[in-house]
Amino acid sequence: MTASGIARSSVVPRLHITIWRPSRYVEPQAPHTRSTRPGAPDRLRWRDATRGSPPVAATTLYNKWRPKRFADVVGQDPIIQTLRNAVLQDKLSHAYLFSGPRGTGKTTTARIFAKALMLGHDADGDPPTDSPDVRDFDNGVHPDFIEMDAASNRRIDDIRELSERIHYVPGRARRKVYLVDEAHEIKREAADAFLKTLEEPPPHAVFVLATTDPGDLKSTIRSRCQRYDFRRVEVKVLVARLRQIAEAEGITIDDDALRLLAREATGSVRDAVNLLDQVWATHGDAISHDAVLDGLGLSSDARAIELAKAALGKDLKAGLAVIAAVQDDAVELGRFNKQVVKHLRHALLHQSGADETLELSEPEGAALK
Numbered sequence: 001m002t003a004s005g006i007a008r009s010s011v012v013p014r015l016h017i018t019i020w021r022p023s024r025y026v027e028p029q030a031p032h033t034r035s036t037r038p039g040a041p042d043r044l045r046w047r048d049a050t051r052g053s054p055p056v057a058a059t060t061l062y063n064k065w066r067p068k069r070f071a072d073v074v075g076q077d078p079i080i081q082t083l084r085n086a087v088l089q090d091k092l093s094h095a096y097l098f099s100g101p102r103g104t105g106k107t108t109t110a111r112i113f114a115k116a117l118m119l120g121h122d123a124d125g126d127p128p129t130d131s132p133d134v135r136d137f138d139n140g141v142h143p144d145f146i147e148m149d150a151a152s153n154r155r156i157d158d159i160r161e162l163s164e165r166i167h168y169v170p171g172r173a174r175r176k177v178y179l180v181d182e183a184h185e186i187k188r189e190a191a192d193a194f195l196k197t198l199e200e201p202p203p204h205a206v207f208v209l210a211t212t213d214p215g216d217l218k219s220t221i222r223s224r225c226q227r228y229d230f231r232r233v234e235v236k237v238l239v240a241r242l243r244q245i246a247e248a249e250g251i252t253i254d255d256d257a258l259r260l261l262a263r264e265a266t267g268s269v270r271d272a273v274n275l276l277d278q279v280w281a282t283h284g285d286a287i288s289h290d291a292v293l294d295g296l297g298l299s300s301d302a303r304a305i306e307l308a309k310a311a312l313g314k315d316l317k318a319g320l321a322v323i324a325a326v327q328d329d330a331v332e333l334g335r336f337n338k339q340v341v342k343h344l345r346h347a348l349l350h351q352s353g354a355d356e357t358l359e360l361s362e363p364e365g366a367a368l369k
């Protein structure tokens, strides 16, 4: 387990933001069933994610700020460029595999790509942003875009149904696009049946598989797909995105505070935006650096640095004295622990010369010296 892993799991964040999710986490959504042809059995649970579905999810900041054009997807430049070219040159593979950590843009990019393939594109390869078809797509009711969550459709019958439906030509769009999320959930017989479909898809169909666990996918399925590995997004790119969102939403917050949020998000744009949403909900339009520190459970206790120093200097006596003092003060040990681990991690990165990735503020940098 990494140092940050220890820090994260050892504390209940004040903001009640779950960043570590169980590996089968599915984002909040309103799954519903729909059929792509009249009279077809509605066994498949089509996922409409948050598109067009009311209250809670629709109003979260990360949904509001889900990119609608390639240009707005941040931190995945090589992938975006390649997909744009594919759209512009109309050179397509039958199946794509988007892999990578949660919240890095797999679903978002898949939807933009699908729209461009189905509904046409401009000179940059971007799909239209306003038309009846776009609205239907965004509302999850376009009949030629089929988004399914493999976690709830992994049975052999579901996959057979998909294989049958795929032969119906698109009703309105140029192509039919199948987005299969959590694709690693398709296992055993269902995976074999799915492989058949992938091997001989009709010319009008394009598959996009998304997964956080590409290693769990059958290798024969993987090798059928053109693969794109989404990366964790760098702190400075996250900060720029948060800055853009904060300005548009009328939130006042300084760069150091945004950097704290971005670092806490460990490369996930969704987590970064969610954290901003949470501090915004708690503190209103003017968010101070201290409010963020406090909200994240990172308020600096000077003794955390002392303990980290003692540990690094192998000074047992000094270390035990700090622990005793902290215990006497009834400090919340989980949070304290988290701070110590943070300082240790920063010190290690500093020693190895890798601290530029931390994007430390000046006072933080000085504390490491």
Ligand SMILES: Nc1ncnc2c1ncn2[C@@H]1O[C@H](COP(=O)(O)OP(=O)(O)O)[C@@H](O)[C@H]1O
Binding pocket: 061, 062, 063, 065, 066, 067, 072, 073, 074, 075, 076, 101, 102, 103, 104, 105, 106, 107, 108, 109, 269, 270, 271, 273
């Ligand atoms: N690369 C990105 N650029 C901009 N926003 C992003 C990016 N990745 C994620 N987001 C934000 O996070 C939300 C969830 O992203 P999503 O594409 O569903 O992630 P994934 O499918 O990789 O888990 C989006 O609505 C968007 O607000």
Ligand SMILES: [Mg+2]
Binding pocket: 106, 107, 108, 181, 210
């Ligand atoms: Mg996703």
